Amino acid sequence: MKQILLSLLTCGICVSAFTQIDSSKKINPGNPDKWEIIKGSAKSSTGKLFVTLPKGTEWDMTIYATGTTKVLSNTSLKTSLTLQPGTYDLQINHIWIKGVPVEKGNETRLKAGVLHVTTPDSWTLYDETQKTVLINSLSPQERGLPIGKYKLTILGQVQDIEITDEYTSPPGLQVIDTPGWIITPLQGSEDALLDLSFPGDTSWHMKISSNGSPDILLSADDFKNNKIKSGGPFPGNSYSLTPGKYNITLNRLLLEGVLIISGRKTRIKTGLLKINAQLKPDSYYHDTGNPKLQWYLYPKTNDSYYDNPYFISSGSRSVALPVKEYGIKIMGVYPVNRVVITDRKTTSLEVVLGVVKITNYPPKPWSLRDASYTYVNGNPDTYMTVVELPIGTYRLHFGPNGSTAINKDIKEGENFFPVPGF
Secondary structure, three states: OOOOOOOOOOOOEEEEEOOOOOHHHEEEOOOOOOEEEEOOOOOOOOEEEEOOOOOOOEOOEEEEEOOOOOEEEEEOOOOEEEEOOEEEEEEEOOEEEEEEEEOOOOEEEEOEEEEEEOOOOOEEEEEOOOOOEEEEEOOOEEEEEEOEEEEEEEOOEEEEEEEOOOOOOOOOOOOEEOOOEEEEEOOOOOOEEEEOOOOOOEEOEEEEEEOOEEEEEEEHHHHHOOOOOOOOOOOOOEEEOOOEEEEEEEOOEEEEEEEEOOOEEEEEOEEEEEEEEEOOOOOOOOOOOOEOOEEEEEEEEOOEEOOOOOEEEEOOEEEEEEOEEEEEEEOOOOOOEEEEEOOOOEEEEEEEEEEEEEEOOOOOOEEEEEOOEEEEEOOOOOOEEEEEEEOEEEEEEEOHHHOEEEEEEEOOEEEEEEOOOO
16 A cells, blocks of 8 residues: 655645555546546446545545436545446535546546645635635644645635645745744644744843633743743743744734744744944043933834833833834934834934033922923932933923923033023
């Protein structure tokens, strides 16, 4: 018994063809596209119709008298039937094969293969023209199909599928590429992995949620220290999960329905936003040791940005972000600026700082703000405060309860801001 296997690993698909035939008994190729006639017993008054499929393959066949709607047999269990000589119309998993001959004393083998869909997601099989829906499903399946060309859609992607009856070397392994993540096959492994290959100096934290299961919390520190809060180990910069769909929040930005598949690794498409705040290299002012930098990230929706930032951070750092367009505001800088994060690329923003010396004599309360935020609260008992701030426009508040304010522009170099008396 010989088994011939064709594997096509595309979008969680494997296409196989199985043959169990002694080629010396073939006497009539019949329709070479759909079946073949094999020499059987000359003493038999009936013929045989069969297909060879692996155990567990889903198979549904309805047999009609040729040219009529009269059902002669319907089976989802048998793959071999004894029939009277004649011609028959067959419907196999909603696919028609018409005029199939069954000869006295001979065997008619239907040429077929197996479509393996391993993704736990909705998928649709069409005919070659993609005009006729053949199968709709919401789960992994192994389906026996007549040989031929089909189109399969998974996750909005259309794949050309060919079920063959002859051995073909497997093509190169391919990927599932979506706008938010990319899924690649694993060599010789059935693990279901989430890729966590972020650069070592990157800030990230992640929440992984699925219905009915406790949230999995991961962060850059957990990964660096191999500290695990929940779930499996980190094999090869990855996290092992049970196959299925997950909602994943990366640095507070939610991605819904992320697919994790057995035998594959899912990587969230991310880029790095690198904020570097420093005095200009040619500045003769030394580092005061008191840099103040706060920045706000706003996700874009439609043609505008949200009113409230979803991510607030401070200082110089590199942050992993899902691919998307964002708005970013640096303290002291107006307006909100556009930043586009692209996959596996770094977007760098250099923030120029100025040295601000605020003199306060006699000592009195004051604060330095931009827009609605307070960045520096003055110590009413301190005569001078020295701080590094991003260049831009600020408001110096003073007087009873900060009731009086004047605009102050912080520029490169040294800035002197005396607090007015009152």
